[in-house]
Amino acid sequence: MCFVFWTNPAVSLKTxxxxxxxxxxxxxxxxxxILRVLLHDxxxxxxxxxxxxxxxxxxxxxxxxxxxxxxxxxxxxVDVDAARLGYQDSVIVQLTLESHSDETLYEFGRxxxxxxxxxxxxxxxxxxxxxxxxxVRDTRDYERLLREKLYKIPGIRHSQSHFVLRVLKEASVPLx
Numbered sequence: 001m002c003f004v005f006w007t008n009p010a011v012s013l014k015t016x017x018x019x020x021x022x023x024x025x026x027x028x029x030x031x032x033x034i035l036r037v038l039l040h041d042x043x044x045x046x047x048x049x050x051x052x053x054x055x056x057x058x059x060x061x062x063x064x065x066x067x068x069x070x071x072x073x074x075x076x077x078v079d080v081d082a083a084r085l086g087y088q089d090s091v092i093v094q095l096t097l098e099s100h101s102d103e104t105l106y107e108f109g110r111x112x113x114x115x116x117x118x119x120x121x122x123x124x125x126x127x128x129x130x131x132x133x134x135x136v137r138d139t140r141d142y143e144r145l146l147r148e149k150l151y152k153i154p155g156i157r158h159s160q161s162h163f164v165l166r167v168l169k170e171a172s173v174p175l176x
Contacts, residue, residue: 027072030055034063035072036175042076087135090119090164091142093150094128098157111153117145128160139163 033053037044046057046064053060067073082090097108105123112121112132120133136142142161150156 027067031063031067031072032175034060035067038064038073039172039175082135086137087117088138089136089142090167091134091136092162092164093130093132093134094160094162095130095132095156096127096158097129097155099155100129104155108153108155115145115149117149 030053034049037049037052044052046060049055049064050057050060055063064073097104108130109121109123112118112130117134117136118132119135120131122131123129124131134142134145136145150159
């Protein structure tokens with residue numbers, strides 16, 4: 001007599017983010033391995049990805065499509081070296097607004113999104129309302145950006161700027 005016990009590994013591993021009830025998404029160790037390969041080099045062929053994770057190319061393609069459909073893979077992009085394009089400096093700016101109405105926050109967010117030098121913008125808790133990261137060519141370029149773009153946005157009460165001296169770590173989402 002032979003007994004075979006089988007468990008679906010996708011059922012046993014959940015993502016650890018909080019989802020609304022009934023919307024849990026399940027990803028197994030193979031999905032995570034595929035994501036690690038794509039994060040390292042998203043230009044690899046399906047055959048190369050499959051070989052690294054131990055799957056056939058068609059199975060790998062199906063899993064990647066599932067990850068795309070579920071929103072885990074949002075887009076495919078390139079990692080550009082800003083310094084090689086002339087943006088030698090990065091500035092972290094902390095901003096406080098005069099008003100915190102929904103309309104003010106919405107309009108301020110739209111204004112930030114329209115400034116190409118702003119690489120990231122976060123609405124945060126604490127002493128400041130926003131942390132933004134800006135790519136600039138040098139201090140004069142930053143001063144120009146403040147005068148011509150940032151300080152023309154209505155409602156800024158206070159700002160504090162910090163030039164990045166050295167990047168110690170840049171990382172994507174941890175895939176453990």
